[in-house]
Amino acid sequence: MKVIQARSIRKVLDHSTLILFxxxxxxxxxxxxxxxxxxNLSNILIQSSSLAIIATGMTFVLLTAGxxxxxxxxxxxxGVVSAKMVAWGSPLWLACVTVLLVGTLYGLVNAFFIxxxxxxxxxxxxxxxxxxxxxxxxxxxxxxxxxxxxFLKIGSVSILGIPFPVLVLGVVILSAHLALSKTQFGRQIYxxxxxxxxxxxxxxxxxxxxxxxxxxxxxxxxxxxxxAIAQLGAVSPTFGKQSEFMAxxxxxxxxxxLFGGKGNVFPxxxxxxxxxxxxxxxxxxxxxxxxxxxLITGAVIFLIVLIDSLRHMQEVKSRRLGASF
Amino acid sequence: xxxxxxxxxxxxxxxxxLKGVSFTLEAGxxxxxxxxxxxxxxxxxxxxGGIHKPSSGEVFLEGKAxxxxxxxxxxxxxxxxxxxxLNLFPNLTVFENLFVKNFPRKSVAGIKLIDRRAAIxxxxxxxxxxxxxxxxxxxxxxxxxxxxxxxxxxKALSSSPRIIIFDEPTTALTRHESRRLFSLINDLRSNGIxxxxxxxxxxxxxxxxxDIAVLRDGEFIxxxxxxxxxxxxxxxxxxxxxxxxxxxxDRDNIPRTDHLLEVKNLGMAPIVNGVSFxxxxxxxxxxxxxxxxxxxxxxxxxxxxxxxxxxEVLWNGMRVKTLxxxxxxxxxxxxxxxxxxEEGLLLDQSIEKNVALASLGSFxxxxxxxxxxxxxxxxxxxxxxATRVKCDSFDGQATSTLSGGNQQKxxxxxxxxxDPKLLILxxxxxxxxxxxxxxxxxxxxxxxGNGSSVLLISSELEELLGMCDRxxxxxxxxxxxxxxxxxxxxxAILESALHVMEEAIGA
Numbered sequence: 114m115k116v117i118q119a120r121s122i123r124k125v126l127d128h129s130t131l132i133l134f135x136x137x138x139x140x141x142x143x144x145x146x147x148x149x150x151x152x153n154l155s156n157i158l159i160q161s162s163s164l165a166i167i168a169t170g171m172t173f174v175l176l177t178a179g180x181x182x183x184x185x186x187x188x189x190x191x192g193v194v195s196a197k198m199v200a201w202g203s204p205l206w207l208a209c210v211t212v213l214l215v216g217t218l219y220g221l222v223n224a225f226f227i228x229x230x231x232x233x234x235x236x237x238x239x240x241x242x243x244x245x246x247x248x249x250x251x252x253x254x255x256x257x258x259x260x261x262x263x264f265l266k267i268g269s270v271s272i273l274g275i276p277f278p279v280l281v282l283g284v285v286i287l288s289a290h291l292a293l294s295k296t297q298f299g300r301q302i303y304x305x306x307x308x309x310x311x312x313x314x315x316x317x318x319x320x321x322x323x324x325x326x327x328x329x330x331x332x333x334x335x336x337x338x339x340x341a342i343a344q345l346g347a348v349s350p351t352f353g354k355q356s357e358f359m360a361x362x363x364x365x366x367x368x369x370x371l372f373g374g375k376g377n378v379f380p381x382x383x384x385x386x387x388x389x390x391x392x393x394x395x396x397x398x399x400x401x402x403x404x405x406x407x408l409i410t411g412a413v414i415f416l417i418v419l420i421d422s423l424r425h426m427q428e429v430k431s432r433r434l435g436a437s438f
Numbered sequence: 439x440x441x442x443x444x445x446x447x448x449x450x451x452x453x454x455x456l457k458g459v460s461f462t463l464e465a466g467x468x469x470x471x472x473x474x475x476x477x478x479x480x481x482x483x484x485x486x487g488g489i490h491k492p493s494s495g496e497v498f499l500e501g502k503a504x505x506x507x508x509x510x511x512x513x514x515x516x517x518x519x520x521x522x523x524l525n526l527f528p529n530l531t532v533f534e535n536l537f538v539k540n541f542p543r544k545s546v547a548g549i550k551l552i553d554r555r556a557a558i559x560x561x562x563x564x565x566x567x568x569x570x571x572x573x574x575x576x577x578x579x580x581x582x583x584x585x586x587x588x589x590x591x592x593k594a595l596s597s598s599p600r601i602i603i604f605d606e607p608t609t610a611l612t613r614h615e616s617r618r619l620f621s622l623i624n625d626l627r628s629n630g631i632x633x634x635x636x637x638x639x640x641x642x643x644x645x646x647x648x649d650i651a652v653l654r655d656g657e658f659i660x661x662x663x664x665x666x667x668x669x670x671x672x673x674x675x676x677x678x679x680x681x682x683x684x685x686x687x688d689r690d691n692i693p694r695t696d697h698l699l700e701v702k703n704l705g706m707a708p709i710v711n712g713v714s715f716x717x718x719x720x721x722x723x724x725x726x727x728x729x730x731x732x733x734x735x736x737x738x739x740x741x742x743x744x745x746x747x748x749x750e751v752l753w754n755g756m757r758v759k760t761l762x763x764x765x766x767x768x769x770x771x772x773x774x775x776x777x778x779x780e781e782g783l784l785l786d787q788s789i790e791k792n793v794a795l796a797s798l799g800s801f802x803x804x805x806x807x808x809x810x811x812x813x814x815x816x817x818x819x820x821x822x823x824a825t826r827v828k829c830d831s832f833d834g835q836a837t838s839t840l841s842g843g844n845q846q847k848x849x850x851x852x853x854x855x856x857d858p859k860l861l862i863l864x865x866x867x868x869x870x871x872x873x874x875x876x877x878x879x880x881x882x883x884x885x886x887g888n889g890s891s892v893l894l895i896s897s898e899l900e901e902l903l904g905m906c907d908r909x910x911x912x913x914x915x916x917x918x919x920x921x922x923x924x925x926x927x928x929x930a931i932l933e934s935a936l937h938v939m940e941e942a943i944g945a
Contacts, residue, residue, distance in 0.1 A: 316510035374529040
């Protein structure tokens with residue numbers, strides 16, 4: 114009896130992502146007839162592409178039981194660097210490539226301090242979070258910078274009827290999903306996240322795996338930044354602020370555990386990011402008081418963390434039950 | 439000769455764990471390795487597995503010198519270890535655990551992807567070999583302990599090893615599953631694989647092994663060959679030994695008859711199953727048993743470090759309602775946990791600070807409860823000196839720089855400063871040298887001489903025999919036997935720790 118009950122609780126917790134997503138979509142559908150239009154749903158997908166790309170990188174880090182607080186700053190730095198380069202007359206493609214390199218390098222810096230000096234990821238990335246934003250503000254002299262038309266064009270162009278940001282998102286999600294679920298590297302990330310010591314004992318290249326997840330996270334942050342800039346057409350001094358928390362929230366909402374070793378990019382993180390964007394979009398459509406936005410987002414994040422913790426407790430419990438049989 | 443060990447020595451700091459062990463293993467033979475807890479079996483195994491490096495001595499694998507630089511090197515050279523504590527990832531599936539280091543892969547558009555079909559096919563073969571009837575894509579989390587143990591064995595087979603080392607492989611298995619494992623071992627033997635089989639279950643070792651090596655205190659004591667005329671009794675005698683290089687100071691006080699601590703039917707399934715005992719005033723009560731028999735858990739339950747499901751605890755004849763460390767300390771009960779590094783010491787703090795830690799309350803002033811620094815520091819220093827701790831400075835040296843034995847003395851001094859009525863010691867002399875051991879025994883005697891009581895949990899039978907007024911033997915969460923000082927008998931104690939387990943498995 115107890116076991117059956119535990120199992121059904123577990124099932125609800127395991128599918129909490131989809132249940133929450135459905136609840137939010139249905140609620141907004143009832144509140145406004147505009148929400149369920151094709152135009153609006155496609156808007157939600159375009160708007161969530163930047164967040165989903167960043168959250169994908171974050172998922173890699175969270176899977177190893179790490180965390181990266183610096184992704185918002187990486188985004189901002191990416192924006193500033195690209196704007197500066199274009200202003201100096203560099204071609205668009207060169208600016209984009211440079212920005213992606215900057216992002217990856219930023220991940221390398223994080224990984225370097227975490228694995229060379231054994232500082233916990235939270236502290237390292239908290240420091241790089243400030244450094245990145247500070248450096249960006251210094252470069253931009255805290256002014257908003259407008260980008261040339263070319264950038265906006267990329268953001269609004271469609272290929273085969275698919276908007277460009279969504280296309281980029283698709284490629285990122287697909288390759289991340291393949292990497293995590295179909296390659297040895299991906300499966301070893303899960304093993305390391307479950308127990309790094311065991312993984313080391315089993316002879317896995319733990320340090321190399323941990324290094325690469327921070328590189329991937331930095332790269333995704335820069336790419337997500339570019340996708341966002343291409344939609345906005347400008348880089349303001351607050352660009353990317355709180356993105357790190359949105360990205361963590363999206364990943365966790367998608368079922369990735371903060372304790373490591375559990376979660377996936379598809380469908381998990383993708384749904385997580387789309388859910389968060391749906392809340393924002395829905396609140397705009399129903400004309401909610403703007404002061405409510407952070408309250409509701411906060412409530413949802415709290416709910417997610419609560420669910421993650423419940424899931425973890427349930428696991429510990431079932432492990433104990435299992436041990437006694 | 440498949441494997442040869444020559445004069446292997448290994449020290450951790452000042453503690454000599456292996457003092458020159460030599461033996462050989464032939465292809466297609468099983469070598470049984472037996473010895474008490476702490477005899478050096480696991481260290482030996484970790485050296486072969488590339489996890490530790492020997493301090494001196496040589497290993498030859500098929501005649502060639504072999505000095506593995508890491509676990510991978512050992513595995514690639516054909517040595518597979520099956521640890522007692524399993525090395526599985528519960529969040530991955532069965533087949534992923536089998537191949538996590540080397541998946542069968544196929545190239546798709548230049549990218550190497552896992553060949554899931556091939557992996558599942560090979561996983562099925564391996565699972566069948568060990569007689570495990572489960573789907574390869576099940577999550578390991580959902581497996582029973584026995585299934586996990588068999589999976590670990592299947593994993594070892596997946597690297598096609600030439601040598602397999604089993605460490606207590608049957609503790610999680612039922613009798614039926616064990617027999618299946620034994621027939622697998624016999625199959626492997628006829629395929630020319632050499633195996634080292636470590637177990638406390640001596641009957642299993644005798645029936646499986648071609649040769650048996652007995653270790654005691656890091657030394658090779660005796661070797662037996664099948665048909666060479668030996669018995670369970672002779673092996674146990676070799677394991678226990680008559681070695682008296684560590685002597686025990688005399689104590690002449692006699693325990694009083696009144697009960698200090700009484701435990702009635704304490705239980706926490708499956709580790710502790712209805713334990714009842716009485717500790718008298720002025721008594722040293724010993725707990726013996728194998729690792730995992732539930733000795734530490736009983737103490738942890740009483741002290742409120744772990745929760746228990748049923749049972750009650752009486753202190754001075756009164757039922758105790760609040761079981762937590764703070765309440766016990768105020769009653770005058772101290773607990774020296776097994777893991778002194780994790781639970782017993784502030785490693786980056788000075789000796790004085792550590793010793794003072796548990797007595798801060800009794801050195802506080804009446805006004806605002808300010809700690810009287812000077813008083814407590816001098817009291818702490820005095821207590822630390824009494825334990826004859828070897829150090830450069832009492833107030834300036836971090837305890838992390840001290841040796842294991844001296845660290846243990848500081849933890850002991852900390853609790854002695856609280857003037858305890860009952861002191862619970864969990865493996866107090868584990869991994870420390872003979873001199874420090876002797877000092878600790880003297881401190882225990884002094885405490886008991888003043889009318890306090892001691893619960894002594896230890897894996898060293900010699901120590902219990904030398905120190906205790908009574909010894910309780912624990913086995914699978916129960917007290918299986920009790921011995922009073924005048925009828926202490928090494929063989930009988932060891933047998934009641936090993937034997938009842940045999941019946942419990944058979945049931």
